[in-house]
Amino acid sequence: MEKTTLQKRSAAIIRRNRKKAYLFLLPNFLGFFVFTLIPVITALVYSLTDYDGNNRMNFVGLKNFLQLFSDSSFVFSLQNTLIYTIVTVPLIILLSLLVSVLMNNGVKGAPIYRAIMLFPHIASIVAVTVVWQFLYNAKSGPINQILQTFGVDNPPAWLSNQKTALIAVMIMIVWKGIGYYMIIYLAGLRGIPADQYEAATVDGANAWEKLRYVTIPNLRPVTFYATIMCIINSFQVFTPIYVMTKGGPGRATSVLVLKIYEDAFVNYKFGYASAEAMILFLLILIVTLIQFYHNKKMEA
């Protein structure tokens, strides 16, 4: 992306640019450095120690990392996190793309629908989770009552069944997430130049072809942003599970961050918890890099 003309400029200009850049960066970087970067680096150091929050910490090398894979709770949480991400991210992205394209196509009352669809996203997660917990109630919850009137004799016990608990959480997250990504997509859709559609019409493209060859390629940067954010968010899902199930029943809905939380705050194993977090960090990094290079290749 860099302008080759820029690169050829003399060192003096680079120096001047650098000074300007740092001036712009400074206010944000100060806060970022003190309250995000230092803590992150500290956590990184912890992952190589047996730090427990109080006693002297000892350097233990990679011991924490080696132990991870004989820790069945960790493996379990890792699995759950992957399942959770693989299911929710595509669903959220596809559904929000679908809705935004339809809404952009001209729907009467679109602002109202949009307001309603964004509501789950802006509503507090604590409030939303409390409501869903009641909705999911096995015997007297509205969801199962409705299922029963539709002739489902044995509706699932949702949050208390090992097999459906994670699904129940995922449904809520998709429900909560669509609105936000729809707004992102709508912003992207408005940014597509009308002349491209006109040109496509002249070429005799039908609606599907316009979507395939004009809309989706133009939305690539938006999709890049949305997917990365969505993946990062689902790798890091915590509050809804913490409030709704605390990982239960058993370990059925335990995800990585919940496990990290438990190890750090209940078992005081900060070193170990940081090592788990580094695995999570690596996972997210890999996904981002894949996306990043994929995106670059498409642009080139």
Added chain:
Amino acid sequence: MKKKLVSILMASLMAFSLAACGGGDDKDKDSSGKTTLRLALWDYDVDKDMYDPIIEAFEKENQDIEIEIVSSPNADYETKLTTMLSGGDDIDVFFAKSNTALPGLQAKGYCMNLSNLLEENKFDTSSYGTVLEQQMTFDDNVYALPFRTNDWVLFYNKNLFDKAGIAYPTDQMTWQDVGKLAKEVTEKSADGVYGYSFQPKVGFIFPMLAGTMDGFDITTSDLSCTTTALDWILDMQESGAMEEYSESVSMNKDQTYFYNGEWAMMWNGSWFVQSLNLQENLGFEWGIVKSPYWEGTEKNGFVTSTPLCINASTKHAEEAYKFLTFSCGEEGASLLAKSNLVPGYMNDTVLDSYKENVGLDESSLNALMDNTTYSFGEPNNVFSEIISAGQKEMELVLTGNETPEDFVKNFTEQRKELIDNAE
């Protein structure tokens, strides 16, 4: 040049953060020269009536000390406490959630070793009974004092038994007897009434499993004995004498349902006496009998306690010690007893104060006295992790996802894994 700029930037950042650090002055002593002690606890609004008299009395007696309460929601107390302790916050005195949480806190060095202080001040610890030795002592050193102790006993709703025309529960029933009784009550009562219930939280059910064998130790014992208890629970759920655990949980059910007259019997700690007495217009009479036990075991009940600790890194050790021995000593205990809770500190004065204020009939009072107890066994550095793993597995049995046999197998495996990994 590049390096220079970066280093200037870094240096200014450091200066900034250092300068900001310097701003962190303690406000320990205010203008009147009072020392402020910060006390960490949970759900203060619920337990106001318990804490306030003690704190007021303490501040009256020690004009130079002020207590500042740091409260957090019950479910988030661990998060808050851990952050405060390990982040170096100036917490002086704190409650551990229960005696099972204490070994973890002690092992990390958060609790001050009290042995020397107690000795120097010639503080008489004999009034704490065996709890101090069993639950607060590690390697012969005392790290906490028991603020409250709770004998686990069986509470019952007399009206429901009267209505059903069934005799009240008695002391020294087996769990099997309780099961039979619960089924009878359920059968002869209106819809929506359950003969028996736990507080539907794993922590309130799990202790029952430890009673299935004499001398049970959760770290070493063969776990197959626990199937007796699990089978009992499943049978209760199936017969409808107890509401399904999953249903109770998803409705956030708690003792309110006992207040509402929907549960005829409930196994709970003695703190429940206070909660029941605080209810206005309860609309029914209730009673207490001793904890049920399992056939073939000794007649033991379960006991838990609420430890009060001094933060090992407090700057006000002297004042904190004063507060600790006040609240867990005779004065605090008498006040606690007045609010119908069983203090960890127990002597004749305190006992009289409890009896006088609690308003229990002779037989109920008797149920709370002279109980022999069992526990989860010897605390160790993975103690609370093992208990928590066991609770999670048990939840799977209660929700019908696993059989009791699965529980034994899986829990044994996880226990081994936790012990192995800790070495």
Added chain:
Amino acid sequence: MKKTSGKKIIFVVIKYAVVLLITISMVVPFIWMLSASFKTNLEVFEFPIRWIPETIHFENYTNVWDVANYPRMFLNTVKLTVIITVLQILTSTLAAYAFSKIYFPERNVLFLTYLATLMVPYQVVMIPQFSIIRQMGLTNTHLALIMIQAFTPMGVFLIKQFFDGIPDELIEAARIDGLSEFGIYSKMMLPLSKSAIVSLAILTITATWNDFLAPLIYISDKNLYTIQLGLRNLCSEYTTEYGQIMAASVMSVIPIFILYCFCQRFFEEGMVSGAVKG
């Protein structure tokens, strides 16, 4: 008007069906919440659902209002939200401008550092962050919440993505015209990226408004409580007061919803101006 073909009608029907279905599924839980907040505990789980309760139990609200000191929490939350959002927008746009429009050798490394910290779960950062805040003497102050939430890398990332879409040629032209960098930033970039800024504002407002973990950790004094912390407290202390819990939940979402309805106009404007960038 053109003659509409059969295919088109089917498409329109499907279009409305999908949009309506999703809209309804989005709103029903909230209506249930609203309706439950006016019911007694027993009525909450009645079936068939009585959407409009027989008698309106408004005391759920008055109880919550009194117990939780709602007005105080409301003011606290508003204050925090406004300050954090303003700081976030100001510093993020400045930083994003440097990352997107000024070429300097370390920019990729620095930007990647920003991105990388986004990927570390907050739960691990919490402890070291707490130590720093404590050493500054900021625990149990609102300033602590402001400091840790106003400079998140998220905002920089979002704005940079939008800035990248604005052609560099435009900037070059302005530079040649003799506009200073700050002039370009304030007179060109900001107006051009209104939509992105509004998005960031909404994102920050909702995140701040709804955050409960940070207030939980840093705030102890009841007078400094935010709405979410108050809600969580209430849920912990009154677990089976279903009606009241619902009332408290409604009260925690209503203000932000009203704000959103009001902001929708700005949102529209932001999108129109965003369309210019193509």
